[in-house]
Amino acid sequence: MKLNDPRLLRQYAYIDGKWTHGDGGREEAVVDPATGEVLGHIPWLEAPQLREAVDAADAAFAQWRALRADERAERLQAWYDLLIEHREDLAVIMTREQGKPLPDSRGEIEYGASFIKWFAEEGKRTFGQTIPSHIPNAALGSLKEPVGVAALITPWNFPLAMITRKAGAALAAGCTVIVKPAGETPFSALALAELAERAEIPAGVFNVVLGEPAEVSKLLCEEERVKALSFTGSTRVGRLLLEQSANNVKRVSLELGGNAPFIVGPDMDPAEAARAAVAAKFQTGGQDCLAANRILVHESIHDEFVEQFVACMETLKVGNGLVTNIDIGPLIHQQAVEKASSIVDDAISRGATLVHGDQSMAPGPNFFMPTLLTGVTPYMKAWREESFSPVAGVTAYKDDDEVIKLANDTEYGLAAYVYTHDIRRIWKLLRALEYGMVAINSVKMTGPPVPFGGVKQSGLGREGGTAGIEEYLETKFYCLGALGSVSGS
Ligand SMILES: NC(=O)c1ccc[n+]([C@@H]2O[C@H](COP(=O)([O-])OP(=O)(O)OC[C@H]3O[C@@H](n4cnc5c(N)ncnc54)[C@H](O)[C@@H]3O)[C@@H](O)[C@H]2O)c1
Ligand SMILES: N[C@@H](CC=O)C(=O)O
Numbered sequence: 092m093k094l095n096d097p098r099l100l101r102q103y104a105y106i107d108g109k110w111t112h113g114d115g116g117r118e119e120a121v122v123d124p125a126t127g128e129v130l131g132h133i134p135w136l137e138a139p140q141l142r143e144a145v146d147a148a149d150a151a152f153a154q155w156r157a158l159r160a161d162e163r164a165e166r167l168q169a170w171y172d173l174l175i176e177h178r179e180d181l182a183v184i185m186t187r188e189q190g191k192p193l194p195d196s197r198g199e200i201e202y203g204a205s206f207i208k209w210f211a212e213e214g215k216r217t218f219g220q221t222i223p224s225h226i227p228n229a230a231l232g233s234l235k236e237p238v239g240v241a242a243l244i245t246p247w248n249f250p251l252a253m254i255t256r257k258a259g260a261a262l263a264a265g266c267t268v269i270v271k272p273a274g275e276t277p278f279s280a281l282a283l284a285e286l287a288e289r290a291e292i293p294a295g296v297f298n299v300v301l302g303e304p305a306e307v308s309k310l311l312c313e314e315e316r317v318k319a320l321s322f323t324g325s326t327r328v329g330r331l332l333l334e335q336s337a338n339n340v341k342r343v344s345l346e347l348g349g350n351a352p353f354i355v356g357p358d359m360d361p362a363e364a365a366r367a368a369v370a371a372k373f374q375t376g377g378q379d380c381l382a383a384n385r386i387l388v389h390e391s392i393h394d395e396f397v398e399q400f401v402a403c404m405e406t407l408k409v410g411n412g413l414v415t416n417i418d419i420g421p422l423i424h425q426q427a428v429e430k431a432s433s434i435v436d437d438a439i440s441r442g443a444t445l446v447h448g449d450q451s452m453a454p455g456p457n458f459f460m461p462t463l464l465t466g467v468t469p470y471m472k473a474w475r476e477e478s479f480s481p482v483a484g485v486t487a488y489k490d491d492d493e494v495i496k497l498a499n500d501t502e503y504g505l506a507a508y509v510y511t512h513d514i515r516r517i518w519k520l521l522r523a524l525e526y527g528m529v530a531i532n533s534v535k536m537t538g539p540p541v542p543f544g545g546v547k548q549s550g551l552g553r554e555g556g557t558a559g560i561e562e563y564l565e566t567k568f569y570c571l572g573a574l575g576s577v578s579g580s
Contacts (some may be wrong), residue, residue: 092130092187098285102131104301105284105340106140107147108294113302114140119274123399124190124421124457125411131455133277135302141310144298145578148240148267149316151295156237156265160215163263167211171289174204174255174340181282183413188276189250190457191375192412202537203252206259206555206559208540214263219567229572235564237265238342239318240310244332246324247423248378248479250276250551253346254283256543256554257321258297264563266319269298273324275423312336312388319563322346324502326548333551337435344552344562346380346544348477349505352498353383354520356511361392364510365399368483370534371508373407373461376419377481378427381506383535384477385467387494393487397465401447404461410454419481421457431459431480438464438473448482469500477503491516495523506536527553 092100103110104260113134120129136144155163174181182196189196222231239397241261247251254270261268272280280299287297300307308328312335313316320336323346336343353371355364371383388396422428430452439445448462459480467484469472474484488494498507507526511517521529527545530536537543537555544553552562 092183094183095248096177096180096559098284099177099180099282100131100184100278101281101285102133102279104134104136105281105288105297105299106144107151107298108288109443111140113131113137117303121188121275121277123187124423125413126453127456129271130187131278133274133301136300136307138306138310140302141302142314144300145240145311145314145316147295148269148298151293152237152239152267155262155267155293155296158265160217160263163265164214166290166292167207167214167259167262169332170287170292171204171211173209173286173290174200174207177286179284181279184282185250185276186412186420187245188278190422190423192417195375196412199249199252203249203255205539206252206255209561210259210263212250213260213557217264217560217564218547226570228574228576229570230574231568233569234569236567236568237264238563238565240316241266241268241319241563242317243268244271244308244311244320244322244324245273245280245409247273247275248375248380250279251283252316253323255278256559257323260554260559261319261321261563262292262296264560266563267298269300269311269317270400271300271302271311271481274301274304277301300477300504308332309335312341312410313338315339318342320344321554321562326509329550337454339543342562344554346554347505347548347550348383348503348543349380350384350475350501350503350550351381351506351508352475352524353386353508354494354498354510355386355388355392355396356509356513356516357389358513359392359510361395362399363519364388364392365396365403367508367510368400369403369407372483373419373481374534376422376424376459379502380477382479383508385496385498386483387488387496388485390487390489393485397446397463397485400483401479403462404447404463409452409458409460414476419461421455422459422480424457427480428457428459431478431482432477434472434478434480435462438467438471441468441471443471443473443484469497475501491519495520499523499525502548503545505545505549506530549554
């Protein structure tokens with residue numbers, strides 16, 4: 092891989108400020124999903140090495156939490172500056188291991204870095220409370236204290252931002268962290284570690300462990316000294332980790348799967364709505380927890396919407412993300428391609444219409460051409476499952492009550508989109524949709540100040556914003572008694 096700064100491509104785990112290979116000799120290849128080329132190898136650590144990471148994070152916690160918030164902010168700001176300085180190399184690493192087009196990778200580096208900058212400041216505002224006392228001669232209040240060592244387990248679709256949204260908050264709060272990135276995209280995480288070291292974030296504060304996913308996650312969940320677990324990934328794995336964290340009653344935050352409805356009201360211009368729906372569906376090639384998974388269009392504009400949607404889809408270019416003007420890169424691996432095919436086959440076998448999408452045009456084995464199905468119903472996988480691919484499904488509806496029922500007909504509750512200019516409809520839908528986030532007449536909804544997260548089986552807790560740092564803080568109440576007369580108590 093050609094980088095201006097080749098030291099950003101590290102092929103070791105990072106524990107206690109040291110680059111570490113695996114003691115057992117196990118390793119895993121990291122592959123470019125666009126070409127199949129092996130980009131490098133990462134070690135799979137053994138249990139004693141994973142425990143060394145916990146030892147290191149636990150030992151570093153005392154000193155890191157003892158720093159003033161502004162001292163931690165300085166280190167985080169230096170880390171942020173280095174990410175921005177090395178944005179181009181980081182983007183190349185991301186495109187090679189994840190596949191997303193280079194401009195999207197650049198966008199993710201800036202997006203990911205923005206969480207570090209935002210939380211560096213927010214760490215200075217972790218205020219406690221002064222509580223008017225109901226106890227004679229006492230002063231009451233609360234302090235905010237860091238939870239302790241946090242394990243951060245992250246997915247491959249946003250290899251950098253899903254780490255920084257967690258680590259920015261955790262480090263600013265005074266916690267130390269152990270990151271377990273997805274095996275498909277470890278190099279972005281390791282480049283973050285290299286830059287954390289250059290930013291003089293002390294040894295043991297930011298660690299990256301690698302290994303067999305189930306083994307590493309189980310050890311981190313069952314480790315008593317790990318006080319918080321923050322996981323982003325599938326609902327299936329999230330459930331498992333919640334269970335494994337139960338024995339030591341760990342603080343658990345889960346950012347899980349989505350099955351976003353995209354609702355188009357009868358008052359919308361079909362062309363405007365179709366452009367927005369294409370953007371919301373095909374971001375990150377559909378491999379996005381916010382991707383519009385079920386497009387619900389009022390029957391009065393359905394046919395024109397579909398026509399406009401196809402016209403927009405036809406402009407999307409599929410190919411290697413390193414090439415200029417590509418909109419959609421490869422899917423992450425063969426299983427993802429097989430899942431996309433099975434969703435399309437299942438829908439067709441149950442009566443949906445394949446309007447667009449010729450897979451013979453795919454430029455390689457991991458590519459999937461943008462596909463449109465109409466007549467999608469709740470009995471199809473295209474409805475029930477998060478497709479995580481460029482497969483769009485459209486369903487016509489009659490009225491607001493029906494679309495609310497349809498939109499909520501899923502175990503997921505991460506994000507929903509509503510396109511309409513009717514204020515009464517907006518308010519009705521906003522209140523009735525069982526989702527953690529609702530974007531109205533906007534495809535963009537994320538960013539550092541946003542309380543990102545889902546309801547139902549899309550997760551627990553929030554990331555980003557003031558709520559995001561709370562996930563890494565305990566509230567310690569104090570009652571300072573026997574004070575004699577306390578004025579104003
Ligand atoms: N809500 C959000 O903010 C958000 C953001 C990004 C992705 N996601 C979700 O992530 C999913 C896609 O990511 P993914 O395929 O990497 O998810 P995944 O659940 O397969 O993997 C996520 C992480 O868990 C690890 N893991 C995998 N299997 C495991 C096991 N059996 N035991 C323990 N750990 C295991 C992986 O190595 C990875 O680090 C989608 O469902 C998507 O919606 C959610
Ligand atoms: N696009 C989401 C990640 C979901 O996969 C985000 O911005 O957090």
